[in-house]
Amino acid sequence: MARSLEYLDRATELAPDTLRYLDIAAHANSVVGNDEKAIELWTARLERGPPYGESHFNLAHTYQPRMGKSGRALHHWEKARQLLPHSPDVVLFAARFLAGMGRKSEAIDWLQGFLQRHPTHDRYQEARDATTRLADSANSPGTRSP
DSSP states (O other), X not given: OHHHHHHHHHHHHHOTTOHHHHHHHHXXXXXXXXXXXXXXXXXXXXXXXXXXXXXXXXXXXXXXXXXXXXXXXXXXXXXXXXXXXXOHHHHHHHHHHHHHTTOHHHHHHHHHHHHHHOTTOTTHHHHHHHHHXXXXXXXXXXXXXX
């Protein structure tokens, strides 16, 4: 893997505006735990190209829980949601994140929005179950989030 990262670093040096290289290199660094480098590359991807929801999603997922930076994570979850409003991954992961921060009503809102927009989606039941668990736990503190 180290050799692959060297090649990816070289590719991003030779073609710094090739957004796909930045994205691939960021993913590779994230997989091996080089979170700071992954963040640097995803941020560069966002600075050099049009808004890209996947980069925001990946940044949010890296900032929290891996790095414990909730404020930055929330910013990127919101951007990912704006850019990928129909993505079940964005909604479900963000709902977990919000619930974990004690923002259960916001998490429920995200999930209910998804349920209303996608009544036939294959992850509908998963979102519905998460909504039910959150609503139940809102009345009994200490219950696990979705």
